[in-house]
Amino acid sequence: MKVAVMGVAGRMGQELVRAAHAAGCSIVGGVEREGSPAIGSDVGVVAGLTPLGVSVTSDALDAISRCDGILDFTSPKATVEFAALAANARAVHVIGTTGLTPGDEAQIAAAARHAPIVKAGNMSLGVNLLMALTRRVAEALDEDFDIEIVEMHHRDKVDAPSGTALMLGAAAAEGRGLDLRQHSVRARDGVTGPRRRGDIGFASLRGGSVVGEHRVIFAGPGERVELAHVAGDRSVFARGAVKALLWGHGRAPGLYSMSDVLGL
Numbered sequence: 165m166k167v168a169v170m171g172v173a174g175r176m177g178q179e180l181v182r183a184a185h186a187a188g189c190s191i192v193g194g195v196e197r198e199g200s201p202a203i204g205s206d207v208g209v210v211a212g213l214t215p216l217g218v219s220v221t222s223d224a225l226d227a228i229s230r231c232d233g234i235l236d237f238t239s240p241k242a243t244v245e246f247a248a249l250a251a252n253a254r255a256v257h258v259i260g261t262t263g264l265t266p267g268d269e270a271q272i273a274a275a276a277r278h279a280p281i282v283k284a285g286n287m288s289l290g291v292n293l294l295m296a297l298t299r300r301v302a303e304a305l306d307e308d309f310d311i312e313i314v315e316m317h318h319r320d321k322v323d324a325p326s327g328t329a330l331m332l333g334a335a336a337a338e339g340r341g342l343d344l345r346q347h348s349v350r351a352r353d354g355v356t357g358p359r360r361r362g363d364i365g366f367a368s369l370r371g372g373s374v375v376g377e378h379r380v381i382f383a384g385p386g387e388r389v390e391l392a393h394v395a396g397d398r399s400v401f402a403r404g405a406v407k408a409l410l411w412g413h414g415r416a417p418g419l420y421s422m423s424d425v426l427g428l
């Protein structure tokens with residue numbers, strides 16, 4: 165499968181090159197934003213591999229038109245632009261970018277009418293299993309059990325709560341039959357009053373080089389159930405993304421999730 169990696173010089177971009185290469189994909193493009201110091205460098209070298217004979221470019225249109233699928237962990241603005249280009253080229257688009265607005269999501273859904281898109285705020289197998297478990301536990305324990313979601317990430321992460329925390333919140337709300345938008349509490353400060361029954365709370369910690377930790381707490385009268393996932397390094401997301409790419413190859417247009425890929 166011929167693949168282009170978007171945001172190739174980024175933390176995830178480099179992981180994606182290594183994972184796609186290890187899975188036997190042919191890397192035919194590496195794209196970076198205009199002005200990036202990586203432009204012109206060899207994609208393999210940027211990712212810490214031996215040279216692959218492909219130079220990093222800012223010409224996304226050209227890179228996408230020459231591949232079967234793209235791996236995209238960049239920024240919301242870039243991802244929306246790439247979704248339109250991938251739809252035109254009928255290429256599989258694997259989206260790991262987080263912080264997408266409802267407007268971005270709508271544009272991505274429109275692009276998915278023309279080509280397969282696999283989108284997940286977290287591509288790891290363990291987190292997707294955690295999501296399925298969260299839905300089940302939320303369904304089994306009634307509103308006597310308050311749900312709180314705590315996440316921690318490295319100091320450079322720009323959005324909060326993490327995309328994964330929001331997905332876990334959505335899974336918990338689904339299990340409870342609630343609308344997350346009406347029950348999510350994103351911040352507490354000062355005299356907030358007692359906790360509202362049925363709310364789903366989020367807390368975000370930032371620091372150091374933490375790759376990603378998530379804990380879903382079900383706190384009831386006299387007992388507490390906790391489900392947790394710790395990502396040891398970023399390769400777990402890249403391996404999941406490559407799995408999604410291979411799964412999406414040749415599939416009908418549509419917006420898919422990691423649950424579809426993993427059959428959860």
Ligand code: NAD
Nearest residue numbers: 171174175176196197237238242260261262285286287401
């Ligand atoms: P990063 O800043 O290290 O990398 C992003 C890269 O994208 C940068 O190199 C940047 O120059 C490049 N970029 C930005 N705009 C571009 C454009 N228009 N064209 C080409 N390249 C462009 O960030 P990161 O830690 O690699 O994370 C990237 C995204 O992936 C974030 O949204 C993050 O939250 C998300 N993420 C998702 C998962 C998951 O499993 N879904 C896992 C980790 C990170």
